[in-house]
Amino acid sequence: MVEAIAFYVFGGLSVLTALLVIFQRDPVRSAIYLVACFIQVAALFVLLRSPFLAAVQVFVYVGAVVVLFLFVIMVLELKKERFSEYIHRGQRPWALFIIPALIGEVGYLAVKGKSKASLGPYSEEFLVKQGSTESLGKVLFTKYIFPFEVVSLLLLVALMGAIILTMKRGKE
Amino acid sequence: MLDLFMTIFFMIIKVIGITLILLLLPVPLTWLERKVAGHIQQRLGPMRVGWHGLLQPIADGIKLLTKEDNIPIYADKTLFKLAPIISLIPPFLVFVAVPFGEDVTLFGRKTGLYISDMNIGLLYIFAVAGLEVYGVILGGWASNSKYALLGGLRCCAQLISYEIPLGFSVMGVIMLTGSMSLLDIVEAQSQIWNVVYQPIGFFVFLVAGIAEAQRIPFDLAEAEGDLGSGYHTEYSGMRFAFFMLTEYIVMLTVSVLIVLLFFGGWNGPFLPPIVWFILKVGFFVYLFMWFRFTFPRYRYDQLMSIGWKVLLPLSLANILITGIFLA
Amino acid sequence: MYRENWLERLEKRYRWIGFTLLLDLIDGLSLTLSYLFSKTITMQYPDREKWIPYPRFRGHHFLRKFENGDTKCVACELCARICPCQCIKVVPYEDEKGNRRPLIYDVNTARCLFCGLCEDACPVEAIALGQHYEFSAYDSKKLLVGKDVLMKMPGKTEEGGKVVRARLVAGEKVFAEPQGKEGYHWWNRIRRR
Numbered sequence: 001m002v003e004a005i006a007f008y009v010f011g012g013l014s015v016l017t018a019l020l021v022i023f024q025r026d027p028v029r030s031a032i033y034l035v036a037c038f039i040q041v042a043a044l045f046v047l048l049r050s051p052f053l054a055a056v057q058v059f060v061y062v063g064a065v066v067v068l069f070l071f072v073i074m075v076l077e078l079k080k081e082r083f084s085e086y087i088h089r090g091q092r093p094w095a096l097f098i099i100p101a102l103i104g105e106v107g108y109l110a111v112k113g114k115s116k117a118s119l120g121p122y123s124e125e126f127l128v129k130q131g132s133t134e135s136l137g138k139v140l141f142t143k144y145i146f147p148f149e150v151v152s153l154l155l156l157v158a159l160m161g162a163i164i165l166t167m168k169r170g171k172e
Numbered sequence: 173m174l175d176l177f178m179t180i181f182f183m184i185i186k187v188i189g190i191t192l193i194l195l196l197l198p199v200p201l202t203w204l205e206r207k208v209a210g211h212i213q214q215r216l217g218p219m220r221v222g223w224h225g226l227l228q229p230i231a232d233g234i235k236l237l238t239k240e241d242n243i244p245i246y247a248d249k250t251l252f253k254l255a256p257i258i259s260l261i262p263p264f265l266v267f268v269a270v271p272f273g274e275d276v277t278l279f280g281r282k283t284g285l286y287i288s289d290m291n292i293g294l295l296y297i298f299a300v301a302g303l304e305v306y307g308v309i310l311g312g313w314a315s316n317s318k319y320a321l322l323g324g325l326r327c328c329a330q331l332i333s334y335e336i337p338l339g340f341s342v343m344g345v346i347m348l349t350g351s352m353s354l355l356d357i358v359e360a361q362s363q364i365w366n367v368v369y370q371p372i373g374f375f376v377f378l379v380a381g382i383a384e385a386q387r388i389p390f391d392l393a394e395a396e397g398d399l400g401s402g403y404h405t406e407y408s409g410m411r412f413a414f415f416m417l418t419e420y421i422v423m424l425t426v427s428v429l430i431v432l433l434f435f436g437g438w439n440g441p442f443l444p445p446i447v448w449f450i451l452k453v454g455f456f457v458y459l460f461m462w463f464r465f466t467f468p469r470y471r472y473d474q475l476m477s478i479g480w481k482v483l484l485p486l487s488l489a490n491i492l493i494t495g496i497f498l499a
Numbered sequence: 500m501y502r503e504n505w506l507e508r509l510e511k512r513y514r515w516i517g518f519t520l521l522l523d524l525i526d527g528l529s530l531t532l533s534y535l536f537s538k539t540i541t542m543q544y545p546d547r548e549k550w551i552p553y554p555r556f557r558g559h560h561f562l563r564k565f566e567n568g569d570t571k572c573v574a575c576e577l578c579a580r581i582c583p584c585q586c587i588k589v590v591p592y593e594d595e596k597g598n599r600r601p602l603i604y605d606v607n608t609a610r611c612l613f614c615g616l617c618e619d620a621c622p623v624e625a626i627a628l629g630q631h632y633e634f635s636a637y638d639s640k641k642l643l644v645g646k647d648v649l650m651k652m653p654g655k656t657e658e659g660g661k662v663v664r665a666r667l668v669a670g671e672k673v674f675a676e677p678q679g680k681e682g683y684h685w686w687n688r689i690r691r692r
Contacts, residue, residue: 028248028251028310028313029251032251032306032310035306051290051291051292051296052291052292052295055292055295055296055299056295056299058299058300058302058303059295059298059299059302062299062302062303063298063299063302063303063305063335064302064332064335067305067306067309067328067331067332068332070309070313070328071309071325071328071329074309074313074321074324074325075325132291133291133292133352208535210539210541211534211535211536211539212531212534212535213534214534214537214538214539214540214541214690215539215540215541216539216541216543219541219543219546220546462528462531462532462535463528465531466527466528466530466531467524467527
């Protein structure tokens with residue numbers, strides 16, 4: 001009961017703030033509402049008994065990604081967005097088609113779709129006994145070690161690419 | 173039913189208690205800082221209000237309360253008002269997961285000297301402490317002044333850069349303990365403090381912690397000389413006091429974390445645990461003040477190269493060495 | 500060309516050791532720690548202490564008197580002439596004994612620059628600049644002092660230059676009242692390495 005109320009509060013707030021992100025014209029405010037949205041989502045993760053994911057959500061997205069957004073917005077000095085400037089003439093009729101289609105798709109999936117994956121051995125009692133963080137770590141470093149390493153390698157390549165892109169050419 | 177009621181009652185008492193402590197502690201800390209500053213420079217510091225100037229912070233508070241609350245004309249007014257509050261929230265949230273001691277018996281009931289003993293305590297602390305950037309960067313942005321904006325951007329880059337070595341330096345402690353709960357970490361240090369096993373980790377944490385608390389020698393975000401006190405240039409009165417309060421609470425947070433992670437928390441012989449805890453935290457708070465009045469400020473490029481070229485490799489090496497010894 | 504000797508080369512070569520061990524930082528910290536526990540040089544004026552100026556100090560003006568209470572001034576107006584900022588106004592008259600004395604002797608201490616030329620110019624050593632320096636006021640008109648005030652002003656003391664114990668008197672006039680003559684020279688408290 002309490003959980004359901006909490007879910008609807010956090011869910012509603014996250015939807016509301018997500019809408020505010022796109023309806024704000026000032027990019028700085030958009031970023032702030034994005035922060036609020038991320039925090040609501042983190043709260044939903046807590047409700048799903050995954051505090052580790054919630055903390056990582058706050059740590060990575062709120063603590064780093066959006067801060068970098070803000071950094072870029074402030075350095076580039078983006079002015080308040082003018083609505084018409086960024087919309088091409090042909091966009092609106094297409095949008096009228098696509099948006100209801102997407103909403104319908106999401107709605108259909110929410111109502112009819114299979115929203116529950118099988119938990120496998122990770123029942124609630126198991127997670128409480130062992131701790132969700134520990135089990136996540138164990139799975140990540142045993143069963144899924146190969147994809148994990150591939151992802152880290154990918155990130156490393158991206159990092160090196162960024163460094164090479166920003167390096168000054170004329171030095172050598 | 174009564175049990176649930178008592179639990180909620182204790183929770184409320186603890187939350188109010190910690191909030192009050194955190195709100196009131198900066199008062200003696202400002203006095204202490206000014207005294208330390210004075211005596212290091214062969215002055216006396218505040219002497220006129222109260223015994224040896226003890227009531228000086230209260231006088232300062234009255235001054236800040238009654239000062240004109242100035243909002244620049246071209247400022248973003250909502251954000252300008254919001255920024256000090258946003259900056260004040262994260263340091264309080266951090267203390268939700270910080271334990272001050274073991275269980276005590278109160279009104280015939282056992283209760284812990286902490287609000288919540290989280291499974292992911294340390295991660296939570298770092299996640300919430302990372303939110304501290306927002307108050308500063310929004311304050312700098314909303315002021316619509318070049319000094320404030322530059323201070324905010326500097327601070328933003330500094331905090332993000334130093335969060336990484338800060339997080340990595342703790343990794344060794346987590347590996348030793350096998351838990352991210354601060355209670356477990358402190359319990360594991362009942363015999364030997366972590367600083368013995370983790371001297372490099374401690375060093376990196378200390379330096380990165382000073383940078384996170386934006387104290388000298390890493391206080392570039394509020395460099396009086398070149399930025400006119402940075403992100404709070406345009407702030408006055410009580411809003412400015414909020415930023416100062418935040419700074420002191422963050423300093424306190426970093427000292428508390430150092431003590432919990434590397435110096436055995438409340439463990440210690442003879443004296444009661446809480447006394448040990450206060451003594452250790454007090455020492456680190458004093459250390460921060462001592463640093464402040466000894467070292468000059470680093471240049472911005474030096475700050476970045478210390479963070480990325482010295483502290484980050486050191487913390488990574490620390491993880492590697494710890495792993496080798498544990499294996 | 501300057502060539503380093505072997506010791507300097509050695510020091511240069513192994514400088515990184517001290518750098519890694521943060522010896523410079525520790526050196527600085529130990530210095531500030533020793534300062535923390537050293538004696539302070541703060542003079543707690545006006546609450547507890549007061550600095551008594553030397554006799555050569557040029558403070559508030561005063562007029563010297565004969566034993567019978569008459570002023571020494573002969574109203575020659577030399578001080579008014581020499582005064583670079585024209586802050587002295589003297590009007591002479593002849594008193595009942597037939598002496599030339601000042602009827603008005605006004606010094607505008609708001610304009611005075613305390614150069615002491617009036618003291619040098621005075622042929623009878625009547626006007627002089629004393630050691631009194633606590634005479635600030637809220638109203639600049641109060642800084643225009645007349646003959647009566649100048650004659651009541653304290654004269655010069657024989658010794659000075661020491662910091663003595665004092666008490667703050669905050670009445671109509673605010674000043675620090677010295678308690679006794681025992682004191683110390685403030686520059687004795689400066690720490691030297």
